[in-house]
Amino acid sequence: MMEKAADVVIVGGGVIGVSIAYHLAMKKAGRVVLLEKGQVGEGSTSRCAGGIRTQFSTEINLLFSLESLKTFEQFENEFGVDPEFRRIGYLFLATSSKDMQIFNKNVILQRQYDIPVELLNGNEIERRWPYLRTDDIVGGTFCPWDGVAGPSEVLTGFTAGARRAGVKIHEGVEVVGIQAKGRKVESVITKEGEISTGVVVNAAGPHAAQIGAMAGVDVPVKPLRRQIFITAPFRITDQGIPLTIDFHRGWYFRQEVDGYLLSGPLDKEPSFNLHVDYDAMAEAVDHAIYRVPTLQNARIARGWAGLYEISPDHHAILGRVPEVEGFILANGFSGHGFQHSPAVGKVIAELIVDGKATTIDISPLSIERFSRGELMEEPMTAFRE
Numbered sequence: 001m002m003e004k005a006a007d008v009v010i011v012g013g014g015v016i017g018v019s020i021a022y023h024l025a026m027k028k029a030g031r032v033v034l035l036e037k038g039q040v041g042e043g044s045t046s047r048c049a050g051g052i053r054t055q056f057s058t059e060i061n062l063l064f065s066l067e068s069l070k071t072f073e074q075f076e077n078e079f080g081v082d083p084e085f086r087r088i089g090y091l092f093l094a095t096s097s098k099d100m101q102i103f104n105k106n107v108i109l110q111r112q113y114d115i116p117v118e119l120l121n122g123n124e125i126e127r128r129w130p131y132l133r134t135d136d137i138v139g140g141t142f143c144p145w146d147g148v149a150g151p152s153e154v155l156t157g158f159t160a161g162a163r164r165a166g167v168k169i170h171e172g173v174e175v176v177g178i179q180a181k182g183r184k185v186e187s188v189i190t191k192e193g194e195i196s197t198g199v200v201v202n203a204a205g206p207h208a209a210q211i212g213a214m215a216g217v218d219v220p221v222k223p224l225r226r227q228i229f230i231t232a233p234f235r236i237t238d239q240g241i242p243l244t245i246d247f248h249r250g251w252y253f254r255q256e257v258d259g260y261l262l263s264g265p266l267d268k269e270p271s272f273n274l275h276v277d278y279d280a281m282a283e284a285v286d287h288a289i290y291r292v293p294t295l296q297n298a299r300i301a302r303g304w305a306g307l308y309e310i311s312p313d314h315h316a317i318l319g320r321v322p323e324v325e326g327f328i329l330a331n332g333f334s335g336h337g338f339q340h341s342p343a344v345g346k347v348i349a350e351l352i353v354d355g356k357a358t359t360i361d362i363s364p365l366s367i368e369r370f371s372r373g374e375l376m377e378e379p380m381t382a383f384r385e
């Protein structure tokens with residue numbers, strides 16, 4: 001039976017929704033209900049590559065990474081689930097001095113936060129990662145703090161923690177409307193009935209704009225398909241391999257069990273298309289063989305497609321909206337939502353319960369930045385990774 005009333009209703013059961021649910025419960029936010037139209041995690045979260053990094057270009061993204069790292073480090077203690085967090089490092093490769101300038105600037109900022117990022121020249125990269133083609137490499141950066149974790153393990157930890165703390169999670173319940181009285185949220189309408197509430201959180205991932213429209217709010221988030229391919233068991237080398245990004249191509253690869261995960265292209269046109277296509281596989285393989293020639297002996301075993309939730313400046317859109325009181329956004333992560341989910345849950349719970357996010361000042365991520373023309377730049381974006 002679905003509740004008739006709640007203090008907070010969260011729309012969307014991806015890693016963002018369940019993290020917010022967990023953190024709200026920890027802060028004793030009252031009756032918290034999460035509604036998921038399918039199964040928890042079935043959206044972008046289950047299609048995510050699990051990458052976690054501190055190598056961003058803006059202070060706000062760095063703050064979300066550093067705060068989230070604290071949770072990934074002690075996840076098992078807090079949630080009783082091993083998140084499979086492995087600090088394999090991220091290696092960014094530059095093939096032009098223009099890209100190297102971006103890296104140099106990033107490193108200055110990252111070191112201000114004591115992030116142990118290394119600035120490397122082409123010779124050093126060739127020496128340390130000899131399986132890489134390096135004749136076109138100008139330089140790069142490597143950070144040993146970065147790594148990967150398991151999206152389904154992290155999702156399970158948050159979900160089980162939220163349930164244990166009393167959050168009601170309903171799967172198979174689609175939100176079809178949001179009622180407001182005057183300029184204040186009053187209820188959420190689903191196919192299973194209506195829940196009266198004063199607070200609704202939009203955690204619908206690539207569907208954020210649709211939920212925004214239900215409340216009369218224009219949430220500028222577009223779904224862009226990204227494809228991923230996995231090789232059959234194959235060994236490039238016995239040494240550990242970092243998540244390696246060919247920055248100018250926006251191509252990356254990392255180890256995945258006994259084989260490798262290769263990124264495919266990111267669509268340019270928004271859609272909810274989740275098909276995997278041959279051309280995308282061919283492009284991923286071309287990029288792979290170019291950078292790691294020995295991969296020409298590997299075979300692609302499978303692939304999948306998922307949706308990035310892209311905002312106009314590739315930064316999240318977090319917090320209240322001017323149009324409707326009680327409508328809260330946790331959207332637009334632009335391909336970084338998994339790694340920032342712990343901090344997002346924390347700050348949104350603070351905003352709802354305490355009236356203000358204190359762990360990180362989220363005002364730069366307000367939706368009002370778009371109408372004010374205060375867009376941010378993040379060159380280390382999903383388009384590159």
Ligand SMILES: Cc1cc2nc3c(=O)[nH]c(=O)nc-3n(C[C@H](O)[C@H](O)[C@H](O)COP(=O)(O)OP(=O)(O)OC[C@H]3O[C@@H](n4cnc5c(N)ncnc54)[C@H](O)[C@@H]3O)c2cc1C
Nearest residue numbers: 012014015016037043044045048049051175205306337339
């Ligand atoms: C191929 C790929 C690789 C990625 N790699 C990385 C990575 O390495 N690192 C990283 O940090 N991030 C990565 N991401 C991004 C990351 O997956 C997302 O940022 C993150 O999962 C977003 O979580 P979410 O909870 O906002 O969205 P989702 O997981 O999509 O959850 C939203 C949920 O809302 C539900 N929903 C929608 N509409 C309704 C409705 N009307 N009623 C009820 N429920 C509704 C959906 O069913 C869905 O389950 C990747 C994404 C893709 C596609």
